[in-house]
Amino acid sequence: MFELTMAKGSILQGVLEAILDLVNVANVDCSSKGFSLQALDTEHVVFLSLFFPSEVFRSYRCDEDCSMGIAIADMVDLLRASNDGDIITIKVTDQNFEDITITFESPDKTKTTDMDLQLVDARSHRLKISEWHDMESEYQAIFCMPSAQFMLNCKSLSVIDDDVVIRVNEEVISFSTKGKSGCVNISHVPNKTDNPEKASVTLTHMRGPVSLTLNLRYMKSCAKVSTLFDQVKIGLSTKLPLMVECKIAEKGYIRYFVAPKITE
Amino acid sequence: PCIQKRIIHYFSKK
Numbered sequence: 001m002f003e004l005t006m007a008k009g010s011i012l013q014g015v016l017e018a019i020l021d022l023v024n025v026a027n028v029d030c031s032s033k034g035f036s037l038q039a040l041d042t043e044h045v046v047f048l049s050l051f052f053p054s055e056v057f058r059s060y061r062c063d064e065d066c067s068m069g070i071a072i073a074d075m076v077d078l079l080r081a082s083n084d085g086d087i088i089t090i091k092v093t094d095q096n097f098e099d100i101t102i103t104f105e106s107p108d109k110t111k112t113t114d115m116d117l118q119l120v121d122a123r124s125h126r127l128k129i130s131e132w133h134d135m136e137s138e139y140q141a142i143f144c145m146p147s148a149q150f151m152l153n154c155k156s157l158s159v160i161d162d163d164v165v166i167r168v169n170e171e172v173i174s175f176s177t178k179g180k181s182g183c184v185n186i187s188h189v190p191n192k193t194d195n196p197e198k199a200s201v202t203l204t205h206m207r208g209p210v211s212l213t214l215n216l217r218y219m220k221s222c223a224k225v226s227t228l229f230d231q232v233k234i235g236l237s238t239k240l241p242l243m244v245e246c247k248i249a250e251k252g253y254i255r256y257f258v259a260p261k262i263t264e
Numbered sequence: 265p266c267i268q269k270r271i272i273h274y275f276s277k278k
Contacts, residue, residue, distance in 0.1 A: 124277070
């Protein structure tokens with residue numbers, strides 16, 4: 001059996017709301033350690049991988065590892081029907097592995113709402129990626145910035161064009177774009193430390209200058225999720241997709257991998 | 265002109 005409870009408006013609910021503009025269906029793996037989710041956007045440009053450790057939930061129980069496909073949009077619609085103060089329970093029993101049961105319980109425990117949501121096939125959303133610690137070392141540059149600043153950069157640039165060029169070297173991290181009506185260049189002089197301060201832009205790993213061109217539509221989606229957190233970590237490599245990461249508690253994360261644009 | 269790469273260029277399916 002798998003069962004988790006959370007308060008209405010918890011971080012899981014906020015994240016599911018924020019990924020909706022990219023993701024319809026997701027593959028969810030549950031283990032005793034926590035709840036992980038993988039999904040591809042419909043254009044297959046973005047791969048989303050997130051892990052919520054069991055300790056971020058009000059209660060969490062998973063007797064046996066299980067994997068299921070969830071129609072995220074339908075699940076979010078159901079979750080929206082909860083009221084302030086409700087405790088939300090998501091449950092799958094071994095006897096019935098065709099749907100999940102979502103229950104809302106009012107704070108005074110006088111009203112309970114049960115809903116069943118059919119599981120779907122989401123096996124195509126599973127991708128084989130390396131262990132994260134192996135993969136992170138392959139990024140040429142990794143920097144952290146306040147997520148509000150990241151969102152502001154993406155919004156400012158999208159006024160001019162659909163693409164952004166992110167360039168990183170020892171001296172500067174820049175976000176720039178050029179369109180028919182003009183150009184925008186936003187430059188940040190980074191701190192260089194392993195312990196980024198919350199309010200600053202910090203270059204944490206640097207193995208050589210790197211630049212990538214990305215579609216701002218996807219970047220704005222990443223920025224939307226990131227604003228649920230203080231800081232966002234961004235990794236660039238010419239051999240890997242751009243990585244945008246937010247940490248959830250000590251062990252949890254949301255990672256977006258965004259395929260860049262390349263010159264023909 | 266730039267072309268959009270797909271994520272499958274980097275990660276294979278399980």
